[in-house]
Amino acid sequence: MAAYLIADVDVRDPDAYAAYGAQVPATLEPYGGRFLVRGGASEVIEGEWTPRRVVVLEFPDIAALRNWYASDGYQSIVGVRWASAEASVVAVEGTA
Numbered sequence: 001m002a003a004y005l006i007a008d009v010d011v012r013d014p015d016a017y018a019a020y021g022a023q024v025p026a027t028l029e030p031y032g033g034r035f036l037v038r039g040g041a042s043e044v045i046e047g048e049w050t051p052r053r054v055v056v057l058e059f060p061d062i063a064a065l066r067n068w069y070a071s072d073g074y075q076s077i078v079g080v081r082w083a084s085a086e087a088s089v090v091a092v093e094g095t096a
Helices: 014-031 062-070 072-084
Strands: 003-011 034-038 053-059 085-093
Touching (some): 003 014, 003 062, 014 034, 014 072, 062 072, 062 085
Antiparallel strands (some): 034 053
């Protein structure tokens, strides 16, 4: 069953965040991950959420998502995101 990583990101240092973002795709490939949403315009149609930069990644399953997040490849760059942005990040299992 597919799994999704959903992040709402408040970018504080665009240059550093761009450098981080350029490195992420190579870390996804070994885990079957791919971007579905990577920023872009958003519109709240219900509720109180004020999204900033929304990112959605898709993985084959929750194990692949967790393995990617814990991987040496991703962990070697995630500190750049932590230093350049504040984010809320969730993992969500899809439907069968």
